[in-house]
Amino acid sequence: MGQPRDIIHKLSELGYRVTPQRMMILSAIENSDSHISAEEIYAQVVAKYPRVNISTVYRTLELLKRLDLVTETDLGEGRVRYHPADRGHHHHLVCQECGAIIDLDESALFSLRDTLLREYKFVADLRHLAIFGRCINCRQ
Amino acid sequence: MGQPRDIIHKLSELGYRVTPQRMMILSAIENSDSHISAEEIYAQVVAKYPRVNISTVYRTLELLKRLDLVTETDLGEGRVRYHPADRGHHHHLVCQECGAIIDLDESALFSLRDTLLREYKFVADLRHLAIFGRCINCRQ
DNA sequence: ATTGCGAATACAAACGGTTGCAATTAACTA
DNA sequence: TAGTTAATTGCAACCGTTTGTATTCGCAAT
Incomplete structure (x- = not known):
């Protein structure tokens, strides 16, 4: 900015x-x-x-x-x-169990972006994605 | 159900x-x-x-x-x-320009899910994802 | 059939966010 | 510098959703 x-x-x-x-x-x-x-x-x-x-x-x-x-x-x-x-585009992994927020580099989604572009001709706007789930401490 | x-x-x-x-x-x-x-x-x-x-x-x-x-x-x-x-887990590509909603099979996100699991030990809950962007008709 | 109890409800108020509109004002022109 | 005007604002009402709480009610035990 x-x-x-x-x-x-x-x-x-x-x-x-x-x-x-x-x-x-x-x-x-x-x-x-x-x-x-x-x-x-x-x-x-x-x-x-x-x-x-x-x-x-x-x-x-x-x-x-x-x-x-x-x-x-x-x-x-x-x-x-x-x-x-x-300040850089990064994403977040949000643990639904403990609320932990793990930063995820935007490169982790590059291949998804490419797939969507190739197979769906869709230009995905992946600048602010939060993915919900369970972190390592909260799954047995 | x-x-x-x-x-x-x-x-x-x-x-x-x-x-x-x-x-x-x-x-x-x-x-x-x-x-x-x-x-x-x-x-x-x-x-x-x-x-x-x-x-x-x-x-x-x-x-x-x-x-x-x-x-x-x-x-x-x-x-x-x-x-x-x-009724099956599918995702949606939502065009921010024209509002079109394109169904996306859940398999499109399998490799992302695997990456998150492997590299972040994070179990992603990818059952209800909407990805925003531009569809083929709205980008020149 | 009646009771007792905790789960589920209706209701009202609040939440974060959006919108329509009249009043204000930044920034151009003279 | 003052005047003009469209962009921006404050305000109030509204949106979809959530929450606190007193009341109701499903259902198991009598």
Whole structure:
């Protein structure tokens, strides 16, 4: 995602407005050192700018997703998490027994992606996949 | 999922109660010829038994999932869909452009499952996967 | 048939997230 | 610098789903 500075530049370049809300949401995601939820972003932003609304957070996240600046991951917690897209695409193995989350390099899905392309002519978007199951500690 | 009769038997065998709500929810899923949503199940049940509540539908679906009698699929419509588990495990390729849904045989994911097991000792539960992307008609 | 008990229910409120719309405002023009 | 206008926002209502809780009810024992 680079520096917030770059992103702000990119936004206005593409004709999007640079609003204080967007800047604060951007820096909340940037400053998070792991995956952050919309609610957490909102809490951080509202502390400095109380009039902001949660729907603005969701709409901004929607925009940033569309521009490939953030990646969304559903880890099955009943809430989705976000992180800067340039921190690398990785996937998650989520243990349904103990809740452990194991990072999975995106290369693990390269052959699946190729198969889908070859056999189904389908361009799979595998940037934010969570696979559920049982980890080594939870199966006997 | 077999006959509703069998399932009802299985439920009471396992110590679960056989209630009219559960029977009606079961037959709604059974009679659907494709994937059915909780809302659609509810609509069908409420027509014959107006006092039933939507939360009962969700809790029953939760139970049936746990007992491996129904499978849940999230096709990204903002609502989850259900179908009898014994109708076969297949996956879906969902086109984010035109909304097309392409069925994908579960065998397409066998090699991924093996890789995860071998390299991560992770038993992946790949029964209800939706993969998003672009179909052949929507990419140039 | 009646009782007792715990499982299942209806109901209401809450959850995370989305949407329609009127008011605000960033960024262009003059 | 002020004026214009379409993008963006706040707000409120809504969506599908989940959860807490008091009440109901299936079912085994009497």
